[in-house]
Amino acid sequence: MSCKDCQRQLTRARRPQELSRESRVQAHLAACPRCREAYQAQFELVRQLASLAGAQAPAHLETGIMAEVYASRLQPWFRSLRLRLAAAATALVAVAVGLTLYLGTGSQPAPVTADNRDLQPMVQAYAQYRASGVTGDSGMGLMQEAEGLF
Amino acid sequence: MEVCSIASPGIYAGVEWRVQTEKLQPTDAALVARVRAGDADSFRLIVHRYQDRIYSLARNYLANEEDALDATQEAFIKAYRQLSGFGGRSDVYTWLYRIAVNTCIDHLRRARSRPQLQETETGLDLHAGDGGDPQRELERAELRRRLLAALGALSPKLRMTAILHDVEGYTLEEAARAMRCTLGTAKSRLWRARDELRRSLRSDDA
Numbered sequence: 563m564s565c566k567d568c569q570r571q572l573t574r575a576r577r578p579q580e581l582s583r584e585s586r587v588q589a590h591l592a593a594c595p596r597c598r599e600a601y602q603a604q605f606e607l608v609r610q611l612a613s614l615a616g617a618q619a620p621a622h623l624e625t626g627i628m629a630e631v632y633a634s635r636l637q638p639w640f641r642s643l644r645l646r647l648a649a650a651a652t653a654l655v656a657v658a659v660g661l662t663l664y665l666g667t668g669s670q671p672a673p674v675t676a677d678n679r680d681l682q683p684m685v686q687a688y689a690q691y692r693a694s695g696v697t698g699d700s701g702m703g704l705m706q707e708a709e710g711l712f
Numbered sequence: 713m714e715v716c717s718i719a720s721p722g723i724y725a726g727v728e729w730r731v732q733t734e735k736l737q738p739t740d741a742a743l744v745a746r747v748r749a750g751d752a753d754s755f756r757l758i759v760h761r762y763q764d765r766i767y768s769l770a771r772n773y774l775a776n777e778e779d780a781l782d783a784t785q786e787a788f789i790k791a792y793r794q795l796s797g798f799g800g801r802s803d804v805y806t807w808l809y810r811i812a813v814n815t816c817i818d819h820l821r822r823a824r825s826r827p828q829l830q831e832t833e834t835g836l837d838l839h840a841g842d843g844g845d846p847q848r849e850l851e852r853a854e855l856r857r858r859l860l861a862a863l864g865a866l867s868p869k870l871r872m873t874a875i876l877h878d879v880e881g882y883t884l885e886e887a888a889r890a891m892r893c894t895l896g897t898a899k900s901r902l903w904r905a906r907d908e909l910r911r912s913l914r915s916d917d918a
Contacts, residue, residue, distance in 0.1 A: 573903045574884060576877070603910055610859055611878040611909075613852075619767035623781060627759050627788045628752075634793060635752050 740804035
């Protein structure tokens with residue numbers, strides 16, 4: 563076994579016992595002082611590193627985590643409620659704007675469009691008739707017909 | 713307690729035992745299913761089961777008590793939020809550990825600072841407990857300080873490999889999975905990490 567192969571075997575191991583059955587490794591270690599030194603240094607280092615394991619989390623950690631968990635569980639509901647409130651507010655504003663526009667334009671004369679353009683002379687004549695207060699038969703039949711239209 | 717009530721013993725006895733055990737000590741998969749169904753309290757059991765190991769990893773990796781607490785908390789919260797995406801291909805602990813590894817690496821990257829060894833300053837020696845021999849306590853604390861300093865001098869990836877394998881006791885295959893790298897890469901990192909650690913500790917001795 564070469565030193566390189568021995569190193570390869572050493573890398574995977576955490577404890578000397580893991581290599582005790584590897585007779586080729588053991589034979590190499592017996593014959594190679596340099597690898598033997600590396601072997602001893604490695605297991606001493608790994609033994610020391612292993613002593614770092616096993617820390618216990620402080621008691622308040624679990625409480626803190628669960629507080630966050632409950633808060634994050636409520637978040638989607640809260641977010642959707644906010645969205646719902648925002649949507650309701652937008653709808654209210656839209657209705658208010660619509661009503662304002664509708665009521666604001668209600669007292670204005672209707673705009674002239676293609677549909678009512680031909681009736682405009684009749685409308686004006688009817689308006690004059692109403693304003694003059696004249697009664698009688700002359701032309702009134704037509705006016706009354708016009709009135710029926712409106 | 714609700715158990716499987718089967719009068720005849722024999723083959724059904726095992727079923728009853730399993731049902732009882734499940735109620736007393738639910739499996740990770742059962743807990744995940746409960747949490748997914750909206751039972752956030754079940755997540756407390758997952759936290760309780762794994763917080764020490766995750767915290768130990770974070771503390772050794774970040775070498776700072778406050779950062780370790782933050783990273784552990786962050787890892788569990790991420791896990792809770794990502795639980796719906798947990799496909800069950802790996803076991804819960806492996807999945808949780810991977811999240812913790814990434815969280816620690818991100819945490820270190822964000823901090824962009826070398827570890828601040830506050831443990832001895834704050835009197836934090838969480839698992840020494842050597843029957844109150846002050847001399848041995850002191851030696852142990854000094855060794856911890858040196859080891860954490862040496863680990864802190866490694867690059868983040870070498871450090872994580874050394875902690876997963878040599879401190880936390882993971883196999884190289886498990887460490888490679890947690891770090892999402894090949895086995896060959898993990899082996900090479902471990903070799904380099906140990907080599908650098910030895911040099912660092914030797915220069916301390918000199």
